[in-house]
Amino acid sequence: MNVLEKPMIEYLFSLYGTTVRYATASPLLAAPVNELLRHFRRNSSEESAPLTLCLHAVQERADIPWTKSSSARQLSSGTGAAVGDRPETGLPYDVIQDGGRLIADFHNAGVLVIDGVQGRADGYLIKPESMHANLIEYLFHTALIQLLRRRGLYSIHAAALEKYGRGVLIPGMSGRGKTTSFISLLRSGYRYLSDDHPLIRDAGTHVEALPFPNKINVTEATRAFFPELRNAPDHILHHGSSKRSFHAEDLYPTSVGNCCQPAAMLFPHVVDAPHSHLELLPKSRALEVLLPQALLVYDPEVARQEFQVLARLVQQVDCYRLHFGRDILDLPKLITPLLEKGG
């Protein structure tokens, strides 16, 4: 084993009552995680059983201290299509259940070893000095959301905003208008929870959405819709590997929203029409479309609880298919009344 043996530096975060302890010996692996969790940083923690995540820099695959056991079971695999709005994450992968651990094997990029029962994840990243920061952030986030599931905090692939104390969720893969919808609402005064992966949890009387603020990644096509993005200077709209990114507060008079009860869920798709319109979506169809944006069955009991939370979420919101036309800047006129009517 040739894991680089340098002193580990610890960072503490608190996510809605769950302490996350992150340790790494590599400054290269520290910076993207501190950026991802910058809103959750803490100096100390009283919690006796924090979640622990460690990222380790290794020089080659053989340095990773994990070998597949004979009882390992492959859960899924992929050929390398990009994930969500982050093209840097386009990697081939295998997801393997090995004993009580979940293994996310990203081949030449590295391996995540996630032990949900122990509340611990170790990521072994091969030559991280040649990785884009977004990929490091993505690998950490992938491990983190698996551990958070066991604490009742569930991540869904969606944009999420808040207005009047009520939330709107926009689930879906990139290319469907999710980020464009998000920015259109953001610039009209909505507060943001997340552009890509808010958390949800069972609050007893209802399911609530929780902020997980992140950088907003935009394509050139999305950028072209919004004058302030077209004209934004490079120190605000940063160059990524193929997209640009910015922090919402740097460009808009907005802030991170409050934990809130979602009132509407929109499933967008782009149509070649002058005007956008909403079509009520049956709840069963909404849940069916939402499930692939959220759920992985890895621990059956955790999945059972998550399924029930997702079902309750769909029951409590109005669900719409958003036929997203060319009137992009007018989207708030269509969506805001949905939040006002029950307020």
Added chain:
Amino acid sequence: MSDPLLAPPPPIALEPAVDRTMLDRIILRPSSDVQGTSMGGEMVLLDLSTGRYYTLNRLGSVIWEHCTGHSTMSDIHAVLCDRFEVVPEQALNDLVALVNQLVQEGLLQQERR
């Protein structure tokens, strides 16, 4: 486009499993790994052993609601004929076809009494 830690793709086609000559003796119950919820009269099912999920239409949902380990397939057929405007032969074909699929998928278990 896929995310490694999101749910796997939907299932593929199936083969018959139910003996049509024994419908008055076959009792059905959900597998213990199946979690279901009713959404606007339609059942959404999650198989915790595979991660696959399914949506049943209204007729399928009524069938599922009666798969509680008490009713025979003949009983369920009678319910369908009573609840839906459908000729008995068609209701029977739909019932057998769906149960075949659900048994093959591991969502339902059949017992004989």
